[in-house]
Amino acid sequence: MLKIWHMKQKQVAADAAEGPAKRRVTAAQLRAQKDITEISLPSTMKMDFPDPDDILNFTLTIEPDEGLYRGGSFEFTFAIGSQFPHEPPKVKCKQKIYHPNIDIEGNVCLNILREDWKPVLNLNAVIVGLQYLFLEPNPLDPLNKEAAEDLKNSKDMFARNVRSSMQGGYVRSERFDDVRKR
Amino acid sequence: MAVGYDVEKWKYLRRVLERAGPFTDKDSFDASMVKEALKDVKILVIGAGGLGCEILKNLALTGFKNIDVIDMDTIDVSNLNRQFLFRSSDVGQPKATCAANFIKSRVPDVNITPHFCAIQDKDIDFYMSFNSIICGLDSVEARRWINATLVNMVDWNNPDTCKPLIDGGTEGFKGQSRVILPKMTSCYECSLDMLTPRQAVPICTLATIPRQPAHCIEWASILEWPRVKGDLKMDTDDPEHITWLYTTALKRAQEFGIEGVTYTLTQGVVKNIIPAIASTNAIIAASCCNEAFKLATNTAPFLNNYMMYTGNEAVYTYTFEHERKENCPVCGEQNEPTNVTIRKDVKLGEWIEELKARADIQLKRPSLMGLGKSLYVQQPPQLEEKTRPNLEKLVSELVGNGEEVAVSDSALPFSLRLRVLYE
Numbered sequence: 202m203l204k205i206w207h208m209k210q211k212q213v214a215a216d217a218a219e220g221p222a223k224r225r226v227t228a229a230q231l232r233a234q235k236d237i238t239e240i241s242l243p244s245t246m247k248m249d250f251p252d253p254d255d256i257l258n259f260t261l262t263i264e265p266d267e268g269l270y271r272g273g274s275f276e277f278t279f280a281i282g283s284q285f286p287h288e289p290p291k292v293k294c295k296q297k298i299y300h301p302n303i304d305i306e307g308n309v310c311l312n313i314l315r316e317d318w319k320p321v322l323n324l325n326a327v328i329v330g331l332q333y334l335f336l337e338p339n340p341l342d343p344l345n346k347e348a349a350e351d352l353k354n355s356k357d358m359f360a361r362n363v364r365s366s367m368q369g370g371y372v373r374s375e376r377f378d379d380v381r382k383r
Numbered sequence: 384m385a386v387g388y389d390v391e392k393w394k395y396l397r398r399v400l401e402r403a404g405p406f407t408d409k410d411s412f413d414a415s416m417v418k419e420a421l422k423d424v425k426i427l428v429i430g431a432g433g434l435g436c437e438i439l440k441n442l443a444l445t446g447f448k449n450i451d452v453i454d455m456d457t458i459d460v461s462n463l464n465r466q467f468l469f470r471s472s473d474v475g476q477p478k479a480t481c482a483a484n485f486i487k488s489r490v491p492d493v494n495i496t497p498h499f500c501a502i503q504d505k506d507i508d509f510y511m512s513f514n515s516i517i518c519g520l521d522s523v524e525a526r527r528w529i530n531a532t533l534v535n536m537v538d539w540n541n542p543d544t545c546k547p548l549i550d551g552g553t554e555g556f557k558g559q560s561r562v563i564l565p566k567m568t569s570c571y572e573c574s575l576d577m578l579t580p581r582q583a584v585p586i587c588t589l590a591t592i593p594r595q596p597a598h599c600i601e602w603a604s605i606l607e608w609p610r611v612k613g614d615l616k617m618d619t620d621d622p623e624h625i626t627w628l629y630t631t632a633l634k635r636a637q638e639f640g641i642e643g644v645t646y647t648l649t650q651g652v653v654k655n656i657i658p659a660i661a662s663t664n665a666i667i668a669a670s671c672c673n674e675a676f677k678l679a680t681n682t683a684p685f686l687n688n689y690m691m692y693t694g695n696e697a698v699y700t701y702t703f704e705h706e707r708k709e710n711c712p713v714c715g716e717q718n719e720p721t722n723v724t725i726r727k728d729v730k731l732g733e734w735i736e737e738l739k740a741r742a743d744i745q746l747k748r749p750s751l752m753g754l755g756k757s758l759y760v761q762q763p764p765q766l767e768e769k770t771r772p773n774l775e776k777l778v779s780e781l782v783g784n785g786e787e788v789a790v791s792d793s794a795l796p797f798s799l800r801l802r803v804l805y806e
Contacts, residue, residue, distance in 0.1 A: 225535055250765060308605075
């Protein structure tokens, strides 16, 4: 099979010029393209591509029309690395918000973004997961411990805190970003 | 016959080179050429670490004469226990260079060329100049890169573009060696699902209830570093950065009454260091080098194609043929780009209509992208709007000759690759 080695060496130069050099699309781009073109967003979500030639970096805006976070406009950045889909996309919330599963740095606690990510999951699954966080904030997996405690102690107080934080107000000593939908 | 194998030290090597054995494939073994072949073979060793040192030593001592070694790392004091081509005075020096110098000083008739850089810094011509490549790497990412590069180089008009890749890997008492003939046997990507995924800890556990020292270290590197240091990129080779992570993690561990955070553990966690055992490296490197020798000389059948070595539960080795994955994103046939020839004056919009009319691909609403370039993307609406103006442009303005265009479509279960050639 591999006696090609020594014997064929002489004719290499002659055969080498076979059309222009091959330049291939990366596996990450290929998969991201497929995922992105298959996403169908509900009216409460919008994707934006600051550089339309770079589909590996984009933002997702979620504007929930029900639940405690209704009326807000929440922006997330997505960064898809070269190891996608073997590694999950990196997702961060751009605003400082009061949410039990999102800390004030914008880190998001969503199982499929980390420990439960699998290459068969796609970007749509991540987007659905993010949307769900605004409908059902989960106090059992807290990233913002205080917000989670508030939710556990009193749903009414938590709801009030969400409202004032979304208007750019304070919760305890922390001031949050105004995320009201414009 | 002056090819340098006539001296006494090669006496035993000559026995296998000069006559065929019972398992030698008589059609490909040629006793009159085999020494010449071994002398001329040019082999690339990727990685000059634990496996790399063993591999380089073995190759030089089995008669290989032209060896290149590439490694982007410098020598750390913790390498010295097993990376035996290095001495304490070499700490801080490039591994590739030191390894090459050492081999050269001990086996002077070997031509050995070091490359102190990342494998991604080298172009196709560089990889094309070797007959075979041996990897002694500790990173999945680097393996995937070299595997994909070698697979993409294959051009059946020229069999020499198929470069056998011999991949060795160890983890503690376990290891594997395998022979990959790009496009002929299963590739690294085909077997990617055999890897045990690294157990990730939920980020909320890190943030709220750490239970192990590693949780505190991960908290420091994943959450505290970006919070405190902002955009400063963490360099896991920078002792100052590791020290910062260590002290931050230690404070947190003390808060939660967790013991065991040390500087070494911090380094281990953030660099994902797996324990290296010198003798496992020696076993796997020996297997890899024997395969390289057999491939180069045809003196005996080579490994087909995967040998796993399990030393952690007594000793068990098993050799099997890992099959190609039909839909492998790197070597799968369906991912092979289809050549399409188009005229230079065709607009993108016209070309898309032509593609839709083709009975052999059956497209409905295709989205097209080039290399890091959106040509026309139908979904989501924001991208459609931004790429719509391209429909009026000539394809030849957007895509270079020989470049690939990826087509995705709801009617396609996979992405179609087209290689554009102009009339």
